[in-house]
Amino acid sequence: MTVSLSVKLVSLLDTDLYKFTMQQAVLNVFPDVVCTYRFTNRTPSTLFSKECIDIYQKAVSNLANVSLTKSECEWLRASCPFFKEEYISYLSSYRFKPNQVSITFVESPTFPGMGTVQIETKGLWVETILWEVPLMSLLSEAYFKTVDRDWDYEGQEDLAYRKGKALLENGITFLEFGTRRRRSQRTHDLVVAGLKRATEDISGPNIGRMVGTSNVYLAYKHGLKPSGTIAHEWFMAIGALMGYEHVNGKAMDVWHSVYGTANLIALTDTFTTDVFFQDFTGERARLWSGIRQDSGDPFVYAPKAKAVYESLGVDYKERFIVYSDSVNVELAINLKKQCDELGFKAMFGIGTNFTNDFQIKSSEGKEKSKALNMVIKLSSVNDLPCVKLSDEPHKHTGEPAAIEHVRAVFGMND
Structure with a gap:
């Protein structure tokens, strides 16, 4: 053929x-x-x-x-x-x-x-x-x-089904997040079909749920909810256009002016999460329904967020943390346990591990066919140059001079 x-x-x-x-x-x-x-x-x-x-x-x-x-x-x-x-x-x-x-x-x-x-x-x-x-x-x-x-495509739908089943049986709320680095459109379609099948087969107390998919076409095709959050580029552009002093607060407020109370999950790591929390006032923390972790150590994130919410007098147990950085089934299960112990609601955006996971190894046992x-x-x-600092220094993007300028604004060059 x-x-x-x-x-x-x-x-x-x-x-x-x-x-x-x-x-x-x-x-x-x-x-x-x-x-x-x-x-x-x-x-x-x-x-x-x-x-x-x-x-x-x-x-x-x-x-x-x-x-x-x-x-x-x-x-x-x-x-x-x-x-x-x-x-x-x-x-x-x-x-x-x-x-x-x-x-x-x-x-x-x-x-x-x-x-x-x-x-x-x-x-x-x-x-x-x-x-x-x-x-x-x-x-x-x-x-x-x-x-x-x-x-080849053999077993891709069943693999997604098994992953979805494991997530659901562990009480995990998740959404499919894998358009950008998918193996192919056909793979993506098979994955969403497998995940949907898992949600139809698994039921009972303490079962998790699939919120939907970030891919709007596949939501349309499979009768799912299209889901997603704000992205780094919004914060990056606001910083360049409106200045970096209190950039996260500006970005959140302009977004709120467009959407009101809809779509209010804040991405925290565009200029590092520590800088984000400096602009996370009580009013914003009460307004925004959750925050998203996308770089750095995910197990440090929830305890830090809990301390910030408590310092602002906001009930963190009514807020979501969305984890989206290289999430797989095992990581989601372990992070869910931590969030349960702390009292946080947790949600997981799983991308490449769904849509480009072919688990192929060479005769020497080395991984190949990786995304x-x-x-x-x-x-x-x-x-005006745009900058992203991230919670992982090796993921910083932008011109070196612009990065150093933004770091200086936030007092990171001391």
Whole structure:
């Protein structure tokens, strides 16, 4: 059987919910801001073939033909009441502009036909904000169809079913979070089907629940709830545009002005969680329904958050912690135990461990066919450099001078 090497986006909705919620906020508050995004391969030794990048470039060009269908539009309106009619209308007429994306293949002098790839997106923020997720998911799919081909789909749905069953039986609340680094769209579909089947089969007292999926198209297809939180780029852009003094407070307040009491899960680690908590006033802590851990030691996070909530006189037992950093079943179970002991509500966003887990080992016992370790981050807004500091120093992104400037603002250079 001949395997098609083409890759494509099956729907404009085939992305994560947070891209749409942030796009609406940008449309409302920052419609004229111009930005750039840049791709980073965190494993530079991973090379792409020229064939892979050719297929990828064709897929990116074809995104100009993708648009929201009438059925999808109606479903989005009914399923996401926090989207205003103005935004639904905007999204209905939205089209990707491939000329906003630059893709450059740089051949390796050591391995002919193989090399690295440079990807940059530039244009109005409200337009380019939707490029990040499909650019990553399509690159991953092209790579695993052309470079790393020692795998197949057999058992993927059942593997997801077993993981979902283990999470549910341990009382864990979770959502599927794996669009960006998925192996392929078909893999993602199988995974969501397996997880949904687990929720239908497992019932009883103290059983957890699947909140939904961050992938809006798969929520639409499988009758699930689209779920998600705010992302780093919101805080990064606010810092560059509005200044870094009390940047987290500014970002939360502007977001609240758009959404009211909806979609209020705060991401804490854009400039480190310690800096975030400096802006986490009692009023904000009572307003926002939870916080999200995405870098650093996850077992340090809940005790620290508990101390902050208590110092503010806020009942932390009524708040959520969403864990989303490299979460797998075992980690989720252990973190759930800690949160139960402390009294926190816990939720888990599980991504790559669902949608790109093929558990293949070489004859020497070494892991192979591993997911690509890549990101696309906001690089600048209105020619102002953007920075992300993270709770893990090796994950800092941005120009070195800009990083040092932001560190100085927060007193980190002492």
